[in-house]
Amino acid sequence: MNLGQVDVELGTPYRKYVKGDTGKPIDYLNEVVTSYAIVIAKFVKEFPEVNFLVKGANIPVLIYDTRKSIADVANVVTERVSDVELDKKQEIIHRIRADYESDIERHKLTLHFNELLKKATHESGATYFDINHDVVADNGLAHPRFIPNAMDHHFVDSVEIRVIHWKNLMKTLGYDA
Numbered sequence: 487m488n489l490g491q492v493d494v495e496l497g498t499p500y501r502k503y504v505k506g507d508t509g510k511p512i513d514y515l516n517e518v519v520t521s522y523a524i525v526i527a528k529f530v531k532e533f534p535e536v537n538f539l540v541k542g543a544n545i546p547v548l549i550y551d552t553r554k555s556i557a558d559v560a561n562v563v564t565e566r567v568s569d570v571e572l573d574k575k576q577e578i579i580h581r582i583r584a585d586y587e588s589d590i591e592r593h594k595l596t597l598h599f600n601e602l603l604k605k606a607t608h609e610s611g612a613t614y615f616d617i618n619h620d621v622v623a624d625n626g627l628a629h630p631r632f633i634p635n636a637m638d639h640h641f642v643d644s645v646e647i648r649v650i651h652w653k654n655l656m657k658t659l660g661y662d663a
Contacts, residue, residue, distance in 0.1 A: 487526070490543035493518045494599050495592070495639050500563040503581050511587075515599045523606035530611040539658060540607045542600035542616035547633045547641055549589040556586050558637040593627055615658040620650045 493515065501507040501514055522540075529538055548555035560579045567575045587595070600616055607614040621641065623629040634642045641647050656662075 487538065488541045489522055490518070490596075490599050490603060491639070494543050494596050495546060495548070496559065496562050498595065499559050499582065499586070503578050503585075504563050504567070511595055512598060515595070516602060519599065519602040519606050522603065523610055526607060526612050527610040537659075538612035539655070540603065540612050540614050542603050542614060542618070543596050544616070544641055545596050545618045545621065545628050546589065546592045546639070547628050548639050549593070549627050550630065550633070552586070552589075554637055555589075556582055558639060559586070561637065562639075589627060613658055615654050617650050617654045620654065621647075 497518070498511040498514060507514070526538065526540060548558055560582045564575045564578050567578065600618070604614040621628055621632050632641045632647060634640065
């Protein structure tokens, strides 16, 4: 299971800017992890012979270029707002531009989510892993070589990223990768 990417990177701004939720993103992510923990525990209980693996969220790649980040997030979180509601869509985009979290804050939120998920995963009897320690630059954020040129909140699809996933997966399963 690969959990959390959409919740952290898109769910929190959707709730804030589209739904008008004034709660803290951390509280929302606590609720999300609690829900995931229930599902994970259910799977582990129903299928005890299976070693369930849970992969945490990747650190954000919509960094270093705030305009690109805002454009991608605004595009995704407003895609269900009808074109008939153009004023509403423009108001949401304006709020995102005025108040979008910094690269560092979004990075911290992802790391916090992963810590919660890791704890919940272990308590549920499943195994957790992520690849973030292998994709950071010296500044602690995602290395630029993993950031796509296009507006996209996923790591670039490259052989290197696939090898990183593979090695971390194999290590988690107890194999020398």
